[in-house]
Amino acid sequence: MNIENADPPSGRKSGWKQNPEAVRQDILHAAIAEFAEKGLSTARVDDIAAKTKTSKRMIYYYFDDKQTLYEHALEAAYAQVRQGENALQLDHLSPQDALAKLVAFTFDHHRNHPDFIRMVMIENVHHAETLAKSEAIQKLNIPVIEKLAAICTRGQADGIFRTDVDPTVLHWQISALSFFNVSNRPTFSALFGDQLFAEAGQAALREQVVHMVLASVYKSKDRP
Amino acid sequence: MNIENADPPSGRKSGWKQNPEAVRQDILHAAIAEFAEKGLSTARVDDIAAKTKTSKRMIYYYFDDKQTLYEHALEAAYAQVRQGENALQLDHLSPQDALAKLVAFTFDHHRNHPDFIRMVMIENVHHAETLAKSEAIQKLNIPVIEKLAAICTRGQADGIFRTDVDPTVLHWQISALSFFNVSNRPTFSALFGDQLFAEAGQAALREQVVHMVLASVYKSKDRP
Amino acid sequence: MNIENADPPSGRKSGWKQNPEAVRQDILHAAIAEFAEKGLSTARVDDIAAKTKTSKRMIYYYFDDKQTLYEHALEAAYAQVRQGENALQLDHLSPQDALAKLVAFTFDHHRNHPDFIRMVMIENVHHAETLAKSEAIQKLNIPVIEKLAAICTRGQADGIFRTDVDPTVLHWQISALSFFNVSNRPTFSALFGDQLFAEAGQAALREQVVHMVLASVYKSKDRP
Amino acid sequence: MNIENADPPSGRKSGWKQNPEAVRQDILHAAIAEFAEKGLSTARVDDIAAKTKTSKRMIYYYFDDKQTLYEHALEAAYAQVRQGENALQLDHLSPQDALAKLVAFTFDHHRNHPDFIRMVMIENVHHAETLAKSEAIQKLNIPVIEKLAAICTRGQADGIFRTDVDPTVLHWQISALSFFNVSNRPTFSALFGDQLFAEAGQAALREQVVHMVLASVYKSKDRP
DNA sequence: TATGAATGAGGCTTCATTCAT
DNA sequence: AATGAATGAAGCCTCATTCAT
Numbered sequence: 001m002n003i004e005n006a007d008p009p010s011g012r013k014s015g016w017k018q019n020p021e022a023v024r025q026d027i028l029h030a031a032i033a034e035f036a037e038k039g040l041s042t043a044r045v046d047d048i049a050a051k052t053k054t055s056k057r058m059i060y061y062y063f064d065d066k067q068t069l070y071e072h073a074l075e076a077a078y079a080q081v082r083q084g085e086n087a088l089q090l091d092h093l094s095p096q097d098a099l100a101k102l103v104a105f106t107f108d109h110h111r112n113h114p115d116f117i118r119m120v121m122i123e124n125v126h127h128a129e130t131l132a133k134s135e136a137i138q139k140l141n142i143p144v145i146e147k148l149a150a151i152c153t154r155g156q157a158d159g160i161f162r163t164d165v166d167p168t169v170l171h172w173q174i175s176a177l178s179f180f181n182v183s184n185r186p187t188f189s190a191l192f193g194d195q196l197f198a199e200a201g202q203a204a205l206r207e208q209v210v211h212m213v214l215a216s217v218y219k220s221k222d223r224p
Numbered sequence: 225m226n227i228e229n230a231d232p233p234s235g236r237k238s239g240w241k242q243n244p245e246a247v248r249q250d251i252l253h254a255a256i257a258e259f260a261e262k263g264l265s266t267a268r269v270d271d272i273a274a275k276t277k278t279s280k281r282m283i284y285y286y287f288d289d290k291q292t293l294y295e296h297a298l299e300a301a302y303a304q305v306r307q308g309e310n311a312l313q314l315d316h317l318s319p320q321d322a323l324a325k326l327v328a329f330t331f332d333h334h335r336n337h338p339d340f341i342r343m344v345m346i347e348n349v350h351h352a353e354t355l356a357k358s359e360a361i362q363k364l365n366i367p368v369i370e371k372l373a374a375i376c377t378r379g380q381a382d383g384i385f386r387t388d389v390d391p392t393v394l395h396w397q398i399s400a401l402s403f404f405n406v407s408n409r410p411t412f413s414a415l416f417g418d419q420l421f422a423e424a425g426q427a428a429l430r431e432q433v434v435h436m437v438l439a440s441v442y443k444s445k446d447r448p
Numbered sequence: 449m450n451i452e453n454a455d456p457p458s459g460r461k462s463g464w465k466q467n468p469e470a471v472r473q474d475i476l477h478a479a480i481a482e483f484a485e486k487g488l489s490t491a492r493v494d495d496i497a498a499k500t501k502t503s504k505r506m507i508y509y510y511f512d513d514k515q516t517l518y519e520h521a522l523e524a525a526y527a528q529v530r531q532g533e534n535a536l537q538l539d540h541l542s543p544q545d546a547l548a549k550l551v552a553f554t555f556d557h558h559r560n561h562p563d564f565i566r567m568v569m570i571e572n573v574h575h576a577e578t579l580a581k582s583e584a585i586q587k588l589n590i591p592v593i594e595k596l597a598a599i600c601t602r603g604q605a606d607g608i609f610r611t612d613v614d615p616t617v618l619h620w621q622i623s624a625l626s627f628f629n630v631s632n633r634p635t636f637s638a639l640f641g642d643q644l645f646a647e648a649g650q651a652a653l654r655e656q657v658v659h660m661v662l663a664s665v666y667k668s669k670d671r672p
Numbered sequence: 673m674n675i676e677n678a679d680p681p682s683g684r685k686s687g688w689k690q691n692p693e694a695v696r697q698d699i700l701h702a703a704i705a706e707f708a709e710k711g712l713s714t715a716r717v718d719d720i721a722a723k724t725k726t727s728k729r730m731i732y733y734y735f736d737d738k739q740t741l742y743e744h745a746l747e748a749a750y751a752q753v754r755q756g757e758n759a760l761q762l763d764h765l766s767p768q769d770a771l772a773k774l775v776a777f778t779f780d781h782h783r784n785h786p787d788f789i790r791m792v793m794i795e796n797v798h799h800a801e802t803l804a805k806s807e808a809i810q811k812l813n814i815p816v817i818e819k820l821a822a823i824c825t826r827g828q829a830d831g832i833f834r835t836d837v838d839p840t841v842l843h844w845q846i847s848a849l850s851f852f853n854v855s856n857r858p859t860f861s862a863l864f865g866d867q868l869f870a871e872a873g874q875a876a877l878r879e880q881v882v883h884m885v886l887a888s889v890y891k892s893k894d895r896p
Numbered sequence: 897t898a899t900g901a902a903t904g905a906g907g908c909t910t911c912a913t914t915c916a917t
Numbered sequence: 918a919a920t921g922a923a924t925g926a927a928g929c930c931t932c933a934t935t936c937a938t
Binding site: 899901912914916 | 920923924925926927928929930931932933934935936938
């Protein structure tokens, strides 16, 4: 993205043009914002174009149609978020600390990427049709499970985790709590107030979530 | 819905016609199905009409426009689901059993009402704008919290539940796990397979969820 | 079509409205003119609408899209022309006179319906895709062959026509000469002058064409 | 077109490039194919470029716009076909044999150059606007009439042909039958079957056509 | 209460063409 | 001589909504 800020090659005013990759990223950025905000069908190609340094016509030049643009935006959103996760260093921690850190990180990470959450919500509304077609996205999600599997193996080796712990179930649990926290904030706070989503409430929830997940992997006797 | 089968008021030829309430319900049904399936803006008034025994014009006669129809559909979806919840008898159970039953029931109830879940998803995509305006829906949701509050009070009186347990947080936890299970099934199974959503997987998850919630309210020494 | 001229039901200015069939015909008329003039892809829906008493929107109401409108226009063009042919009374004439009359009639009829000819030209440019799908049009064309078959049978019974005369070949011959006369007038006259298409030229060609066709069915000894 | 295979002028890397005439021909070829297949307005400059060894930009470099490219394509199509006709040697034959040969040749020649026929069809749909402007094409067509005029003169001198035979009318007849055979095959076979266009059918038609044309120039008493 | 016909605004997309290197 | 990127005008079509009976 800092490509966009690169100096124009020859000092020309229109320097950022003729830089296909920058234009693509510019469009993708605008598309993610618009799709996340409005949803697939409510999003307007004109509005996406308006958020762009380029024109509507170029959207069709780089991406073929609205649907294709949506596909690429979804991929980009996933890539951006998973990339953050991959930076996590967990190997040097004890299994329980590694898991705690991963849960807390996920909770925060989801909170910090509401656009991504919203795109996944929208994708679910559409029965994940687009995601199901994207092998790229599917590959992006393998590392999460691998991380959890490694933690489980180590925790079981240490005799602390239950032997029937399943990495996928674990991911389901972590995701459910972290995702819902962002996705359903609008309805939940409309019905039950906004306190849970203020700083204090979120801190408490975060702790609770870590606690719940850990409690579900520990053997009974070792539970904190 | 058996309203529809009620005898025509007089000897009119048109039978179910001339029965405004039946027509309203017919439309509302079709609207819920269409909105839940397609989302707010993707849903077509024409398609809703097609699912109806009556015509598009009548939709505008009974409901003023698409947005209003959506509001009523959302209310109807909530009413239908909360009604099921209210039938639960929990008072004769111990606090822990009552909570376990409520969690398990919610998990199942959500599973059994995917249309409702989808309408809430859609509402969240739209920042709960419609729901925020509906006092009717907000009233419908008071009993859930009251139920949980009663359970908490009893559990705390019994000295088994932690003193800082919060009914709203509890509801958040139960909802998160039960809601996500339905809402994110499309993306989750596209990425990580469908096993968790088959019968065996769901049974296991249900048990896990009950377990996690109970574990989070118990005092440490009493945890199962 | 005289429906269009029918008195408005109640003297209202907009009386011709709410008369679906009249609107359909109005659109169809405009469509034939536009398609015949410009071709399928050069024709503009806006221009068709402009030739209409109604609006572009109604074109999509009655016909679903441009292609469908084209299909109906093609059918209407065929129907209109074949209808003229069916009015021909040939049974009371001798076979040779009947044939001569049919040829002359076709030559004139084609000349008098250049829009029809142009639509068939366009259809041929498009490999008859649309026509091949229309069973309606195919049925419309059966009578022509039947007429010719009847003439042939009578002529052969009389011992005047060759025994190997084929009605379909005969139709091919008549069509070729009559069709080309209209279809290729632009290029032919651009290259070789316009005289053949002036009145005198056309009269001569018409005679020639009748002559050629008759000559090809007669037994040698009887040729005129 | 073997121009394309000419050795690159020097030791340039790009081989066939840098050979303007070859590039022109390449483009012209693609253009004829595309225009003949799709028609003038349905043909896409992009698609023409795709059929080319070069790029869309070069089309605009060599030809100025789509319309100009079409003009050149039309000229090229005519040139290519008329060139074949000019190779015919008719002088050493009797007038009647020469005419028979010319008719049969035209029938076959048209069949073998459907792209040319289609371009003429398209030109007629467009009222021969382009052709009318091209003096080049008009010159190309003079020899056909001259050939026929020569045959007529000889046939009349021999006392076999009618004195009122007109070379232009003759050309009209020959063209009509040979042209229609190709141009209207799609609609004709869609309506009346494909037999006439199979080998046997075409052979019979060809004979018929020769016969018809000859019959129309002979004096009555000499008719075959 | 009911209905088929009508509508206007606005959305997505295509296409020939030109720019900048 | 050659090319990828950029453009604006215009085309087809959809949709919620209202009219006239």
